[in-house]
Amino acid sequence: DQQVKQNSPSLSVQEGRISILNCDYTNSMFDYFLWYKKYPAEGPTFLISISSIKDKNEDGRFTVFLNKSAKHLSLHIVPSQPGDSAVYFCAAWWAWGSSNTGKLIFGQGTTLQVKP
């Protein structure tokens, strides 16, 4: 059962324009949502997160929006740059028991290509 879904395997945008990556989830018990970026031959790198009690978090060119009623989040990159070309993973944090017990549940990833 895929609890976190990224329905678009790929996205192509022009440099300077906005990139919007989408993610849907099914479990309303998730505490946090995160976006990771991954380049080939490297591990995922943390990009930005949002608590389930917020609806927006911004960090420079990156903004994450959370719509709890729709169980949907999105990552906006403005303006997009060629160096942003990578695979982007949406992830949800599910914790239980003590504060140090839990797991990240990842979507399948969206490959973003930013064309010069």
Added chain:
Amino acid sequence: DSGVTQTPKHLITATGQRVTLRCSPRSGDLSVYWYQQSLDQGLQFLIQYYNGEERAKGNILERFSAQQFPDLHSELNLSSLELGDSALYFCASSGSGGGVIQYFGAGTRLSVL
């Protein structure tokens, strides 16, 4: 550089064999997580250790096991390997404040022939 070190980077072995993947977490991080990424799939959580103690298990096969040592490095042992075990295996670590933000190593690519 995330500060998480995984060795080896690549591993090629045959079916039925056993391998050990090693992970050194970021300095001071007590939690270590292992994930598997098969072709065109997202990362699947396998297991979490916190300060030497197993804390959480995901869909980890019985043929797989892990441990975290007193110096906090961790090893993932994969035995009776099958073709379907070919994948990228990532290790991540997080600090004592909770595991929400995890820092990933570059991964070990396992090829079972």
